[in-house]
Amino acid sequence: MEPPGLNHWLVVSAMLFCIGAAGVVLRRNLLVVLMSLEIMLNAANLALVAFSRYGNGLDGQIFVFFVITVAAAEVAVGLAILVALYRLCGTVRVSDIATLKL
Amino acid sequence: MIHPSVLRLELAVVGLMLAVLLGDAFARKASRRYWGAAVAAALLALAGYAAAGAGILPNASARVFTAEGGFLVDAFALWVKVFALVATAVCVLLTSRTPGEDAPGFAEQVVLQLGVGLGMMVLGSARDLISFYVSLELMAIGLYLLVAWRKEDPLSLEAGVKYLVYGAMASAILLYGMALVYGAAGSLEFGIIRQAAATRSDSIVLLAGFALLLAGLGFKVSAVPFHWWTPDAYEGAPVPSMAALSLLSKPAGFIILARLLFDVFWPLHAMWQGPVAWAGAATLLWGGLGGLSQTNLKRLLAYSGISHSGFMLLALASPTRSGVAAMLYYLLAYLLSAGLVFTAMCGAAGPGARYDLRDLSGLGRKSPWLAGALLLGLFGLGGIPPLAGFFGKLLVIRCVVSESGWGFAAAAVGGAVGSLYYYLVVVKAALSPEENGAPPIAPVGRSLRALTAALAFGLLLVGAWPASVWGALRNAAEALCQ
Amino acid sequence: MLTTLIILPLAAALFLLAAPVRNARLARAVAAGTMSLETLLATVCLNGALAAGGGLAFETRRAWLPDLGIGWHLGVGRLGGLLVFLTALVGFSAALVARPTERARFHHALGLVIVGGMVGAFVAQDLFFFYVFHEFALIPTFLLIWIWGGARRREAAMKITLYLLAGSLVLLVGLLALVLASGAGTFDLPELRAHLAAHPISNDLQALIFLLLLIGFGTLVSLVPLHTWAPIGYAEAPPLAAMLHAGAGKKFGLYGLAVVAFPLLPSGAAVWKGTLAWLAAAQILYAGYIAMRQDDLRRMLAWASVSHMGFGFLALAAGTPTAMEGFALFLFAHGVAAAAGFALAGFCRDALGVCSLARMGGLAQRAPFAAAAFTMVALAGFGVPGFANFPAELMIFAGGLGPWPAPTILALWGTVIGAVYFLRAVQRGFLGPLAPALAQAADLDRGRRVAVGLLLAASLAAGFLPRGFLGRDASISTLASGLGGVRSAAPAVVMQGGPEARLVSAGRPNVQDPVSR
Structure with missing residues (x-):
């Protein structure tokens, strides 16, 4: 059995990205939606690291550190808004917070 | 190696942020009355310094790099910094009116706005994928908070959540695109990516990455088909945050879009021109027609913003320097006119107002000058000469007729007429006699008055004498398209 | 000179907005005073244009945005000079006639802005300013109505x-396409030419x-089928807006064509x-x-004005030198007559409170001056x-009969309908x-008498002495030189004596000059 190569990593990362996107679109609980967003970001991270490992130097891995930091900030803000929303409306389900017409 | 002197404008804004935070911790309440004005004055002084070259650029065609080539200052980047500083000053002044300087959280709000402005300044200089991504997120995270700022108001929180989810998804798409571009080009640096785009334009990975980048940015500039979040986010957000969305976030999207299209992916211009033009026409029509049935001023302005995005996309769809110059001029005109409308909105009602159109009734009687500012801003958005909006439209239509063709020109006219109609609807509402239940107007403070006068003057000056800014815009466009 | 002509009304408008003029009569006096000065300047301007012999008089050039080929280029030709004079004259009488019930300052300031814009459009020799100055009038018209x-x-x-804005946008696309396609x-209009x-x-x-x-x-001149804004627009507009727009503003479209x-x-x-x-x-x-x-009297006048614009289009379509001479005179003739008509209709609505023909019989007994003026x-x-x-119409028919006999004959029937x-x-x-309803009606007051009298006198003067307004040689018709129109054979028909012999002889050089060239 041959060892996994760049393409394998990329396929996994693409699958992760799709799973995350599907979660954002389909799931009704905002917490799960936030987690799905994290999966999408990590799919990108995986692709960056894979490209970096297979011949593109270390730049990609440095980029990943930045992404992780930014993602942490994003989640912190997202959770803060969710908490405020839960305090005010008592729910974090998408279907319950549709006052604004889309 | 980083040369701090190249970053002096950004560092000055960081210093300002620290000063506001420290001041908030230590200053007494009475001394806070002119904070907004003081911060805005500092920002405008910086903008003036930047417009004069900021001592960084020896001449208009020079390019100064730092941070290992990740940060570039050229005429284009400098123009972006001037724009960002002015737009941030407008947002800060609006904040000092609603919720007011002595309201809790004023300082934090100002700091976040400064952060958003800082993000745009860095974005204009971004020269590799890391600075691009980090500066874009610096703006986005601040904006999530600003949109959800009124945490006692379910609508504001709901708008914040929606903006956060869609915005983070767009960021993820953008990031995935960056990863693919990095993989195909082998580097994060824009210069090397450009070479890769020139030599390996048949690489599927590169093209897929480019397409994902465009989709993610399409969200930032609310281009069809990534526009649906806009009316909701605008309606829920408080007015100053709405101003930050449309005067900082959207222009930043266009700035980086111009950098990508005209610099990094320029070798592929035959490939992107068509899709950008189609997206522009669709956006324009959507914004022009979707606003027709709106009864809320904020939603209506969101559609107006979508329609303006369409115009700027059409400008970018003409792969020439005049396309970039037209886009930059259009952005400036949009800043001045929309800023005027937001200012009038802040004066016309208190912080919690919903801004339904019938709430505006009687404004012409209650405050002719506020109504005048609103009208001037709306006519500026609509493009009535001699206001700047007109010359912007003229430049864009000129590009469209010469590069994109008649169908797109027809779309531009159709969209423009649609949006003119709903601007007139707003004018109608503001000039009609007062109905029961219209909120009382808030007393207009001195700083807001000065802001109104300055924006109105700028709108007239830039419109009646475009030569006053044309040189700077042309230099910026030439610096970008090398 | 021409810059002054544009700036003067705009500056006066600013003054009216800024100065603490509380009194409505004073505001009117300022506006009318400015406009009388403007009319004097316009007379000088028309004389200069007539003396310039087909070229441009009072040319001014300044760089404005050379990158895009836009320059501040003013100059007045004969047609432009005539229209500037018309605008000033109509503006003066409209200022005298206007009796706003509230916010008089603002009312008159808006009227002055319209006049400044129209004058600018007629003297601009650069397509950019030509367009921009025309747009000046749109928003004030909106607010006035x-x-x-x-x-x-x-x-x-x-x-x-909405109609005018939409029309202007189409026009903008057309003008830009023209400039770009020309290469x-x-x-700059003369350079483009x-x-x-x-x-x-x-x-x-x-x-x-x-x-x-x-x-x-066409939208701006209410060309059928793009005319639907005109009847309601004129019928509801206050006299100031109706007079300025029907009298002068609308001519912009025909002038532009x-x-x-x-x-x-x-x-x-x-x-x-x-x-x-x-x-x-x-x-x-x-x-x-x-x-x-x-x-409704005002609606009647509005439809009449729409109908009359057809003569202008007919003249343009014919394009013969005779028709073009008639066209120029027609613009002036229609302008003063329409302005006088709307002034009187506005008087009926504002001062008498009735505008419906069914309810206002016998006004001549109470208001002989108004009745006489309306009859004129x-x-x-x-x-x-x-x-x-x-x-004017005679020349248009004479010039149109050659190239377009059938439409011209139909148009002749139009005068019978008129x-x-x-x-x-x-x-x-x-x-x-x-x-x-009119038992207590009073006649026109002094300001209105002067205004209407002046307009009618101008119409009579131009009727008896068209040369004084068109100039000796037929240079307006040189506008038509590129049209390749068929030269009309009709003048011979026109020449045959009859009771109008004197007038026809006044019109005669128009017909002869281009032929003898």
Whole structure:
């Protein structure tokens, strides 16, 4: 059995990205939606690291550190808004917070 | 190696942020009355310094790099910094009116706005994928908070959540695109990516990455088909945050879009021109027609913003320097006119107002000058000469007729007429006699008055004498398209 | 000189807005004073244009945005000079006539802005400023109708503004396409003319651009079927707006077609000329028949004004030198007559409170001056000899009969319709037994008398001495030189004596000069 190569990593990362996107679109609980967003970001991270490992130097891995930091900030803000929303409306389900017409 | 002197404008804004935070911790309440004005004055002084070259650029065609080539200052980047500083000053002044300087959280709000402005300044200089991504997120995270700022108001929180989810998804798409571009080009640096785009334009990975980048940015500039979040986010957000969305976030999207299209992916211009033009026409029509049935001023302005995005996309769809110059001029005109409308909105009602159109009734009687500012801003958005909006439209239509063709020109006219109609609807509402239940107007403070006068003057000056800014815009466009 | 002519009303408008003029009479005095000065300057300007012999008088050039080929280039030709004079004259009388019920300062300031914009449009020799100055008038017109208009003012203001804005946008696209397609890289009108004479645009493109310009300008002049804004717009507008727009503003579209579309795009014009001639005839008849059925005096005048615009289009479609001379005179003649008509109709609505012909019989007994003036407007309106409309329409028919015999004959029928509706209005509104609604009516006050008298005097003067307004040599007709129109054989018919012999001889050089050239 041959060892996994760049393409394998990329396929996994693409699958992760799709799973995350599907979660954002389909799931009704905002917490799960936030987690799905994290999966999408990590799919990108995986692709960056894979490209970096297979011949593109270390730049990609440095980029990943930045992404992780930014993602942490994003989640912190997202959770803060969710908490405020839960305090005010008592729910974090998408279907319950549709006052604004889309 | 980083040369701090190249970053002096950004560092000055960081210093300002620290000063506001420290001041908030230590200053007494009475001394806070002119904070907004003081911060805005500092920002405008910086903008003036930047417009004069900021001592960084020896001449208009020079390019100064730092941070290992990740940060570039050229005429284009400098123009972006001037724009960002002015737009941030407008947002800060609006904040000092609603919720007011002595309201809790004023300082934090100002700091976040400064952060958003800082993000745009860095974005204009971004020269590799890391600075691009980090500066874009610096703006986005601040904006999530600003949109959800009124945490006692379910609508504001709901708008914040929606903006956060869609915005983070767009960021993820953008990031995935960056990863693919990095993989195909082998580097994060824009210069090397450009070479890769020139030599390996048949690489599927590169093209897929480019397409994902465009989709993610399409969200930032609310281009069809990534526009649906806009009316909701605008309606829920408080007015100053709405101003930050449309005067900082959207222009930043266009700035980086111009950098990508005209610099990094320029070798592929035959490939992107068509899709950008189609997206522009669709956006324009959507914004022009979707606003027709709106009864809320904020939603209506969101559609107006979508329609303006369409115009700027059409400008970018003409792969020439005049396309970039037209886009930059259009952005400036949009800043001045929309800023005027937001200012009038802040004066016309208190912080919690919903801004339904019938709430505006009687404004012409209650405050002719506020109504005048609103009208001037709306006519500026609509493009009535001699206001700047007109010359912007003229430049864009000129590009469209010469590069994109008649169908797109027809779309531009159709969209423009649609949006003119709903601007007139707003004018109608503001000039009609007062109905029961219209909120009382808030007393207009001195700083807001000065802001109104300055924006109105700028709108007239830039419109009646475009030569006053044309040189700077042309230099910026030439610096970008090398 | 020309810059002053533009700045003067705009500066006066600013002054009115800024100065603490509380008194309505004082505001009117400021506006009328400015406009009388403007009229004096415009007279000088017209004289200069007439003396310039077909060229431009009082030319001014300044760089403005050389990168895009836009420059501040003013100059006044004969047609422009005549229209500037018309604008100033109408502006002066409109300022005298305006009696806003509230916010008089603002009212007069808006009127002055319109005048400044119109004058600018007529003297601009750069397509950019030509367009921009025209747009100056849009928003003030909107506000004038919205704030001081009649019962349906909101609807009228929205409609007129949207139509005019949409038309202007189409026009903008057309003008930009013209400039870009020419390859001259300039918006300067004389330079474009010279460039396009040497390097014409391809025929298909000319036809397309001409169509855009025709739609754009046509909307502004209420070319059927783009006219629906005009009746309600004029009917609801306060006298100031109606007079300025019907008298002067609307002429911009015809002026633009004559100086931009036809000379710069000759083969495009050739494609659409036939359509335009038939549309013109249809417009004259259709709007005329509708005018016949109107009960409201202002609506009647509005439809009459729409109908009359057909003569202008007919003249342009014909393009013969005679027709173009008639065209120039017609613009002036219609302008003063329409302004006087709307001044009187505005008097009926504002001072008497009735505008319905059915309810205002016998006004002549209470207001003899108004009745006499309206009768003169009516006579001018259907082209009775003595008024400027007569030689103008005569020349248009004479010039149009050659290239477009059938539409011209239909248009001739239009003057008969005109006689019907105008005389009907005179008879119903001003003659007969006194209507009860008018028992207490007073006649025109002094300001209105001066205004209406001045306009009618101008019409008579131009009717008896058209040369004084058009100039000795037929240089206006040189505008038509690129049109390739068939030279009319009709003048011979016109020459045959009869009771109008004196007038015809006054019109004679128009016909002869280009032939003898």
